[in-house]
Amino acid sequence: MMDLILWRHAEAVEATEGGDDLERALTGRGEKQAARMAAWLDRQLPEGLRVLASPAKRTDQTARALGRKFKLRAELLPGGAPADLLELVQWPRQRGAVLVVGHQPMLGQTVAQLLGLQAGDCAIRKGAVWWLRHRQRPEGDETVLMAVQSPEFL
Secondary structure, eight states: OEEEEEEEOOOBOOOOTTOOGGGOOBOHHHHHHHHHHHHHHHHHOOTTOEEEEOSSHHHHHHHHTTOSOOEEOGGGSTTOOHHHHHHHHTTTTSOEEEEEEEOTTHHHHHHHHHHTOOGGGOOOOTTOEEEEEEEEETTEEEEEEEEEEOGGGO
């Protein structure tokens, strides 16, 4: 069994023309979103969890709210593909749980792929978490949507 927890970065300052997208920081509201979601996640997350985040400032700040060790991985930068994310986490071969802090549209495209949806059908709100589980059954492997949580409901 493998759990893949996808956490989109919280609200960040708007991009400016000529500005460095990777240096965009969380807004005050985004910091509160990240803190609320981190508190919820901390109560749910299993022991031995691996945490991976995009090196962008807004994802780094979101991941830091959790207060656990994490690794920054370039495969998770904006513009990445679901195949890059799934290879990085070794879905579904890895056992245990992995939390990925990343960006749209890659996170939504990954969810869509794993749940058999159209690529554009899954948008993940800023600061929200989608929790997926891969399990093996006698009739075949399946992916189960365990939880979807938005910071607005915490």
